[in-house]
Amino acid sequence: MVPSWPRPDPAESLDHYARRLARDLDVRGPCLIGGASFGGIVALHAAKYLDVKGVVLIGSIRSPAELPMYARAARPLKCFVHVLPIRTLQWIVAPLSSQWFRRLSPFTWGLVGQFRRSDPKVFRWSLSRILDWRETPEPDCPVFQIHGDRDRTLPLRYTQPDTVVKGGGHVISLTHGREVNAFVNSVLRSVESG
Template sequence: MAIESSPPLILLSGLAADSRIFGPQKLAFPRLQCLPWLSPTRGESLDRYAQRMAASLGDGPCVIGGASFGGIVSLHMARYLNVQAVVLIGSVKSPAELPLYARCARPFRFLIPLIPVRLMQILARPFTQSGIRRLAPFTHGLACQFCDADPSVFKWSLARILDWSSSPAVLCPVFHIHGDRDWTLPVRHTSPNVVVTGGGHVLTLTHAKEVNSFLDAILAKLAK
């Protein structure tokens, strides 16, 4: 894959997910760093949170990106880092690219604190059993990540998606890969560089070969 002279690759997972979403990428890119989510402070803005996330990294050049909500956060983090490129995987570049259901839900974001995340995690627990892993490994993996998610991070992330009002000015190239069957963030609302045929919202797992090739081409280009 990418040669040693390419900049470090840093990726953020999406809502209710963690580094396991990038399992195939960690195998292909040994230098890949998957950032864990920090606990948000009360009422913390997206930009302030991104600044705190960026503070945990060094000053050297890097490529940062993420899947879904992680891509949105990476755009804001790019303001505070020496970023050579931003990579969006099944994500969007601006609030205008969010689907209609997200925009319609904005007036109801005050209800987010009432979401029973713990109860939802208990209800999802049966899908984390070993029997499900054998029969439906993809469902099992997503259920495990959701059950392990921090409810406070989940609620904060959902609120920031709904009140996202402006995208930051990014002074580096933005590369975007998206699935044509992504029902969470439909491709028709955005303009990716690469559209993966048959790809859904979790491209890193379902279409790892295409995502890895996409990332490898970007890193190789930046290494020149």
């Protein structure tokens, strides 16, 4: 199941949001949860509110210490996130979502596609939560992480994944689906046998 992002309250904390998402999932019994990019961070926080056998991170990170330097340096600018013209920016980058550009730069095409489809309110809230993320989640289960070696959004050098996808950028679930699916299947087998 891939849930949609519940609309957050602008001041809602990451932990409160994760608790609400866990409640909305209405999962009974043990489960495996995960997410890509910021979704992985949310999954780590939601894990403490569910009976989780494992958390899968796809192009994501385990702690605020793994954020790249540019994200940590941008923390003082968080007060300006609410004035970002998200709709205008989505319109400006629209040409980069063409099929022609997909062949030229699949990594950028994937990021642009995700950005264009995002709800501006959720995007603003997510960006704010990344900039003020300080608490390292410590789920009571194993964390399984796959990451691209060419991820420029969350660079590989800041994290220690279980599996590295050669040539993979930030949106490896779109550009390297076969490798990501194989990784998730191996995690499922590992959790079921454990």
